[in-house]
Amino acid sequence: MKLSIQKTAVDLDMSIGTVHIIMTKDLGYKPYNKRKVYGVTEAATKKKLDRAKLILPRHAGQEFVFSDEKLFVLQQPYNSASSVIVWEAISWRGKLPMVFIERIVKINAVYYKTEVLEKVVALAFQDLYGKDHYVFQYDGVPINTA
Structure with a gap:
């Protein structure tokens, strides 16, 4: 399951910074951003x-x-x-x-x-x-x- 840090913070009623620290340092998750890959139109x-x-x-x-x-x-x-x-x-x-x-x-x-x-x-x-x-x-x- 992929959730953004911002959405998780809202769902847990916590600050984005706190959720970021928990997810990256405590749980070892790495943030990702999907990139758009373009083909020839x-x-x-x-x-x-x-x-x-x-x-x-x-x-x-x-x-x-x-x-x-x-x-x-x-x-x-x-x-x-x-x-x-x-x-x-x-x-x-x-x-x-x-x-x-x-x-x-x-x-x-x-x-x-x-x-x-x-x-x-x-x-x-x-x-x-x-x-x-x-x-x-x-x-x-x-x-x-x-």
Whole structure:
């Protein structure tokens, strides 16, 4: 049975602080918060498709490389859950190596540039394309545009 500390305090007519101490220190319970886990919605899929249709005529005849990242939760969605972000890119000529980023890492523009773009993407593009022209299409996440 899962009850919040606040609800338990009201039911027992005790202060929240007292109930918290009893539950955590005396009984050994750990508080948890459920996290919302989001999937890809129809609206997000449509938005990406519409964006791709707008870009395609401007770059007719050029090869595209598409990238995206996804957060995977590895355990139940509570405070103790571990998660990983997987970054991947694919093109007509092949796929780039996957990049696994632990969720404890703060992902900002500097990290994205040094750990993903410079260490993985630049080398993989050199292998796939050499000196040929390509268009790198990313999804517009703030770390990609900073």
